[in-house]
Amino acid sequence: MSKTLVIVESPTKAKTIRGFLPRGFQVNASMGHVRDLPNSASEIPASHKGEPWAKLGVNTADQFQRLYVVPKEKKKVVRELKDALKTADQLLLATDEDREGESISWHLLELLKPKVPVKRLVFHEITQEAIDRALAQPRHLDQNLVQAQEARRVLDRLVGYTLSPLLWKKVAYGLSAGRVQSVAVRLLVQRERSRLAFRSGxxxxxxxxxxxxxxxxxxxxxxxxxxxxxxxxxxxxxxxxxxxxxxxxxxxxxxxxxxxxxxxxxxxxxxxxxxxxxxRRPVAPFTTSTLQQEANRKLRLPARQTMRTAQSLYENGFITYMRTDSVHLSEQAVAAARHCVAETFGADYLSPKPRRYATKSRNAQEAHEAIRPAGERFRTPRETGLDGVELSLYELIWMRTVACQMADARLTxxxxxxxxxxxxxxxxxxxxxxAGFFRAYVEGSDDPGAALESREVLxxxxxxxxxxxxxxxxxxxxxTQPPARFSEAALVQRLEAEGVGRPSTYASIISTVCDRGYAQLEANALIPTFTAFAVTALLEEHFPDLVDTGFTARMEGTLDKISQGQVQWLPYLKQFYCGEKGLEAEVSHQEQSIDSATFRTVALEQLPCVVRIGKFGAYLEADHDGQNVKANLPPDMTPADLSPERVRELYQNKLAGPEALGVDPETGESVYLLTGQYGPY
The missing domain is CATH 2.70.20.10 (Topoisomerase I, domain 3)
Known part of the structure; x- marks a missing residue:
């Protein structure tokens, strides 16, 4: 009996798909990406240890050849996939149908080197009908999508590995710059500058x-x-x-x-x-960004948790693919939504004609449908058997999808x-x-004072x-109030409006900004740190293009054109990195003129001191009674927290010396409470 090996990304997805396949099909999971550029010197193979470009992982002098390595934790997975392939008569690559999924399939081919026929399966929902259609209409690997993802990966590596060492030298060790990350940080800093400059009336x-x-x-x-x-x-x-x-x-x-x-x-x-x-007409069904925005507003979910939950719902067959910038619904989905309206709310609440929505975001790709309940019949939230956050998110998606086929709300x-x-x-x-569609769904707002549209005021x-x-x-x-800080929802909305980032990157942008110490999340507001101010000032002064939303959006547009076969990826990479005007030469040129002391200093107009970025964090420095006094800032303190009164308190504590807690009974010496790099000790 012949055997077909199907490879997907996750065990959950594998388990769900396995239930829709006939006998003779084996489904294995790659556990995501199976190889990547080296992240440390220890990952560089012995054969490349002496290469000057090995740490970068990209040979910019030779057609941008990439050095891919299999991480230690993936070696067992690759070995198991190779063993499974030995007894297979056919290989079906069923990774996600976006650039990243196409890239994973390409990497699997490069590693496994199959000697049997290979086909690519694509589907945007995991149902019996969708799997049957995919099996009936397999395709070849799309090299344009692969090259677009390769270009993105190389660009991110070039920007990060070229600029980050410069920040280590000029600001503080361990800092990072990123092609999209640094743009997002600048948006936060610009908003905070406006708040600090604000004068209340x-x-x-x-x-x-x-x-x-x-x-x-x-x-x-x-x-x-x-x-x-x-x-x-x-x-x-x-x-x-x-x-x-x-x-x-x-x-x-x-x-x-x-x-x-x-x-x-x-x-x-x-x-x-x-x-x-x-x-009032209903809004379009969810894209990735609008799902993240509404889940943040209505469910208070961070973008990362929204995507993690949505991925689980997708892989278990409850919703369609969760990374999309399309608001399109298939004919079957429109029919399913209209059936739900009639069943749940009655025929009076059904829009006279099926509604069609056009995608308006910049550089949008119509690769998928909108995010909606899976299947040709939508399960109601109660029918799913879900609970907790998964139920809440599914209900949000179900309501929004159903509402888009409901009648207009009429108001006076x-x-x-x-x-x-x-x-x-x-x-x-x-x-x-x-009430029309108000019965099912009303879009949220980032303005805490805004009344819901569905609320009457008689x-x-x-x-x-x-x-x-x-x-x-x-x-x-x-x-009067200063401009509001960005919430996660508002930042995602702004990034999408500017054409920065893509559905697969919004959540990771925000988590990266927070994880790397450029912002803190307090009461659903993203507050930039002193480090964010220092790094943004340096990049604005010496590398303005790299923190300019227009420049970054044009890069995203070029990647889209590569994915469509309209632009060649290697010439674009050469233009960006090589030559007199390329990033490599620009960093080398600018490094000589960057004054470390200037960009390690954050001067805030309302403070009688300056803040400097040191080896172990931010600290205050000012002249006090003729002497230079320095006082460390708590690790979680941001420019927003630092008032003249707080500055005086920090200096007084510094001049008073450490707090004595008592006397060590064995030595008779005083015991003090100090604050160091990692907190109190």
Whole structure:
């Protein structure tokens, strides 16, 4: 009996696929990538130890030949795959259908060197129907996809291994730079700089609680004596004052208190009423980035956990492939979603015609469908038997997919203008006339103050000339707020909008930035560290292209063109790295002019000192009573935490000396509490 060997990436995927294959098929897992460029000198084979390029792993002088090695932990896996292949009559490579999956298949071919026929199986969901279609329509390995992934891997290695040693010399040992990582860090630093430069402004307004026909409603002051009052949007972030040239009235507390008293005892009158019908349409089904954003907003899941959970759902046959930038749904998927709408919500909630969505992200690839429940019939969340985070994420995907085939929501936006004395107020409301897709899904927001679209804000029935009663008027003080820090969701959204990164990289970008000490995640906000400030300043000054979103997006665009066969990968790598204007020459040239002291120093305008990046972390330095004093900063302290008061406290603690805890009973010597490189001791 003939035997076919099928190779996939993971044991879970292997187990699921095995259930859909006939007898005579053996499914083995490669456990991900089976080889990579060397990560340390110990991984370099003896045959290449003397090569000057071996540590880089790429021979840039000879057609960018790569030195691939099998990691120690993968040798057993490779051996087992070779043994399984010895008794096989055919090899089917069923790795994921993206560039990375194509690359894994290529590496397997290079290692296993099969002497039997080889075919490539591709599918974007693990169901009986999908596996049957893949078996009926195998294809050859796509060399364009392989070359695009090889180019990406080489570019990442060239940037990382060329710039990181420079950072070790000029800033601090152990730092790293990355082709996409450094761009993401710069976005965080730019936002934090804006926050540090921000100057808060103060303004007042009035909030009135009114009543008409025994129904309470709220109104806000908008004008006084015909002039609009200033709101937060009218302030200059850098001065804290109202922007020049604006014809607005800035209410001080005294003005607000006087108006509060006057409007509370004067008669109110409705002068204008507007009711504007509005339609809301459902958003597209999930891509990788929108799934990460919504899972972060609604489930508070980090991007890495979202992808880990989504991968488990995919490999167990619950959802389609989770790395995609396409919002396309197949005809079968549209039919399945529409069936769910009719079954769950009723025919009235079904959109009159099937909805089609077009992908709008820059450089998007339509290689897959959107992320949706697997199969030609979608299992409801209850039918899956899932629990915990897997159930929550599946339910999110199910709801979003079903909602995209539901009817529009119909709303009426209500606005009433009221006058009292010389003051004009506005009351706003929202009436949901038909909930439509709101019954299933409402997209989240990164603004914590934003109300959900599906939430009604009702006003009483008002008409011009009505005189509502006034329950109370309150003067309210406001302080303008600095730009919000990036959450994981907001950073993924920004990276996608800029065309930086791809579905397979968003989660790893964020985890790398945090793992390498460039940002801390606090209360779902990414806060850059002093090291991030120092490294970003150096790269902006000497290698601006490498932290420019436009430049990085164009690189991603070129990789896309390589994957489509429109650009040759080797000439592109040569252009990027070699020659007078290449990265290698640029780093060599710039190294001579980079002053270490300058980029080891982070000066913050509001502080009476400077922060320096040292061998064991950041520390303060300033002149105190004629002497130079240095004080170490706690490892988790960021520029956002450092105020003039905190600086004084750190210096006082330094000058006071270490804290004595007591006396050692055996030696009689004092025992002190100190803080070192790795924390208190």
């Amino acid at each position: 103060s303004y007042w307004d009035l909030k009135a609680q009114l009543e008409h026909q025994q129904q309470a409603f709220e109104a806000r002051l908008t004008h006084v004596a015909g002039t609009r009052i200033a709101t937060g949007a009218d302030f200059d972030q850098n001065t804290g004052a109202v922007k020049a040239g604006l014809k607005v009235r800035l209410l001080e507390e005294q003005d607000a208190r006087a108006l509060e008293e006057a409007t509370a005892r004067q008669p109110w009158q409705v002068t204008q009423v507007q009711a504007k019908p509005t339609i 936006m209500l606005t009433a203008q009221l006058e009292v004395g010389e003051a004009r107020f506005r009351a706003t409301g929202k009436r949901i006339d038909f 006003l009483p029935t008002l008409k011009e000339g009505d005189r509502p009663g006034c329950r109370s008027v309150e003067a309210v003080d406001h302080q």
